Amino acid sequence: MSAPTLDDQKAKLDAYYGEFTSDKEKEVLQVPLKLVGAWARNDADGVADTFTEDGILILPGDVLKKGREEVRAFMQAAYAGPFKGTGVTGQPVDLRFVTDDVALIRTHGGILAPGETEIDPELAVRSTWVCVKKDGQWWLAGYQNSPRGAGATLRW
Amino acid sequence: MTTTSPVSEASRLLAEKGVQEDFGFYREFTSEKEKAVLTIPQLIKEGWARNDGDFFADNFVENGSLLMQDEQLTSREQIREFMTAGFAGIYKGARVDGWPLEIRFLADDVAFVVTQGGIILPGETEIAPQREIRAVWIIVKRGDAWKLMSHQSSPVKG
Numbered sequence: 651m652s653a654p655t656l657d658d659q660k661a662k663l664d665a666y667y668g669e670f671t672s673d674k675e676k677e678v679l680q681v682p683l684k685l686v687g688a689w690a691r692n693d694a695d696g697v698a699d700t701f702t703e704d705g706i707l708i709l710p711g712d713v714l715k716k717g718r719e720e721v722r723a724f725m726q727a728a729y730a731g732p733f734k735g736t737g738v739t740g741q742p743v744d745l746r747f748v749t750d751d752v753a754l755i756r757t758h759g760g761i762l763a764p765g766e767t768e769i770d771p772e773l774a775v776r777s778t779w780v781c782v783k784k785d786g787q788w789w790l791a792g793y794q795n796s797p798r799g800a801g802a803t804l805r806w
Numbered sequence: 807m808t809t810t811s812p813v814s815e816a817s818r819l820l821a822e823k824g825v826q827e828d829f830g831f832y833r834e835f836t837s838e839k840e841k842a843v844l845t846i847p848q849l850i851k852e853g854w855a856r857n858d859g860d861f862f863a864d865n866f867v868e869n870g871s872l873l874m875q876d877e878q879l880t881s882r883e884q885i886r887e888f889m890t891a892g893f894a895g896i897y898k899g900a901r902v903d904g905w906p907l908e909i910r911f912l913a914d915d916v917a918f919v920v921t922q923g924g925i926i927l928p929g930e931t932e933i934a935p936q937r938e939i940r941a942v943w944i945i946v947k948r949g950d951a952w953k954l955m956s957h958q959s960s961p962v963k964g
Contacts, residue, residue, distance in 0.1 A: 706908060706920060708940050710964040714920075716908065744871070744880065746955075748946060752912045754956055756871070756878075776873060778942055778958045782912050791910065792918055794942045796960040802876035805939050805959055806854075806902060806925055 670745050678753045679742060681781050681788050689738040692729040698722035701790045702782060708794040735764030740777060751783040758798060774798040816841035819951055823861075825852045835909050843917040846945050846954050847904055854902045854925075859890030867948060871956040899928030907940070915947035922962070938962040 654662075666683070667676055681700060688696025698721045701707070707715040707724070715721045725733075740759020747753050757777045760769035780792035796802065813821075815838055820827045831848055832841050846865055853862030863886035866872070872879045874892070879885045889897070904923025912918050921941050924933035939959035946955050 704910065706910075706918075706942075708920065708942065708960050710961045712962050714907070714940060746869070746871075748916050748944060748955060749913045752916050754871075754944060776876075776878065776958070778956065780912070780918055780942065780944065791912055792920075792942055794940075794958060794960050796873070796958065797876075797964065799876060801964075803936060803961060803964075804875060804896075804925065805937055805961055806874055 666741070668742060670742055674747070675745055678745065678755060678781050678788050681790050682740060682742070682755060682757060682779060685790070685793075686738055686740065689736070692734065692736075694722055694725035694729055697725045701793075702784070705790050706792045708792070710796060733761070737762035737766075739769065753781045753783075753788070755779040755781060760798075771799055772801060774801070814838055814841060816845050819845040820848060823849055823852070825849060831905065833906055835906055839911070840909050843909060843919060843945050843952050844906060846952050847906065847919070847921055847943065850954070850957075851902055851904060853889075854897075854900065857893035857898065857900075859886050859888075859893055862886075862889045865954050867946065867953045867955050870954055871958075873958040897925075901926050903933055904941070917943075917945045917952070919943040919945055935963055936961070 667679060670679060685697055685700045688700065698718045701718045701721050704717050705721065707713065707721050715724050738759065738761050740757035742755055742757050744756040745753065759777060760773040760775050763770060775795040776798045777795040779790060781788050782791045817827055819842060825848065828848060832844055835844060849865050850862060863882050866882045866885055868882050870882050870885060872885050874888065877888065879888055902923055902925050904921045906919060906921050908920040910918040921943065924937040924939045926933055939961055941957055941959040943954060944956040945952050
């Protein structure tokens with residue numbers, strides 16, 4: 651297999667951006683792209699540094715992490731254990747600017763088991779990304795996901 | 807507006823909707839602004855208590871976003887329709903409980919709130935473990951009132 655060319659990479663990125671093609675939208679979408687990239691390397695620091703200093707991570711399974719350092723410790727343990735070798739993927743389905751410096755992204759995605767390129771239906775999630783712009787850069791103030799599909803139980 | 811208002815903004819917002827203020831609801835989030843933001847979870851809770859889809863939906867901005875189980879709603883009118891049908895159907899007699907865990911102001915008029923809680927079905931006295939959730943609320947100021955722009959929950963268990 652030959653190495654991907656710049657054109658391949660651009661096509662892949664364009665497919666990722668989908669309908670969100672303005673410069674401003676693409677700028678915000680660097681937040682999930684950065685997290686996906688860090689996850690692919692199982693890089694806990696990279697994931698944690700996507701968050702604001704006091705960013706919040708909420709996952710099913712009683713995970714509520716407050717602040718970059720709690721996120722870092724959680725991800726370090728996860729990559730040494732249950733998430734070892736996994737990837738993560740997701741497609742933006744909604745992006746709205748609450749203000750010029752606050753944006754909400756919704757994605758459909760999930761964790762990829764080691765070596766897989768498709769999400770196991772049981773691992774499919776709906777995510778909300780709360781993004782804020784500080785010092786010219788977008789950060790993750792909050793990330794949350796919940797089951798998508800048959801795993802979504804009665805709740806509000 | 808007078809300079810010495812004896813009534814807090816939160817009290818006024820709730821009174822306007824005919825809702826009894828729950829002074830215990832605020833926990834440690836007792837600044838005037840935090841309390842005003844937390845009128846939204848109280849009003850939503852009241853919408854559930856009344857099983858009233860209109861009362862519930864009117865707390866959202868026009869393009870409000872709400873995830874219910876696997877149903878993603880993206881406007882106030884969709885929310886109104888879905889919840890009105892729900893209160894006549896699967897949510898009939900259901901109510902919710904909830905309490906704030908975190909409040910962050912992302913901008914002067916944008917609050918990021920995390921709550922814990924869940925649905926209590928008819929005949930139940932507390933939230934069943936499988937229905938415990940943590941929710942992210944994006945609450946924005948529109949004119950004199952705060953409105954809900956986005957709500958998603960994640961199951962605590964699972």
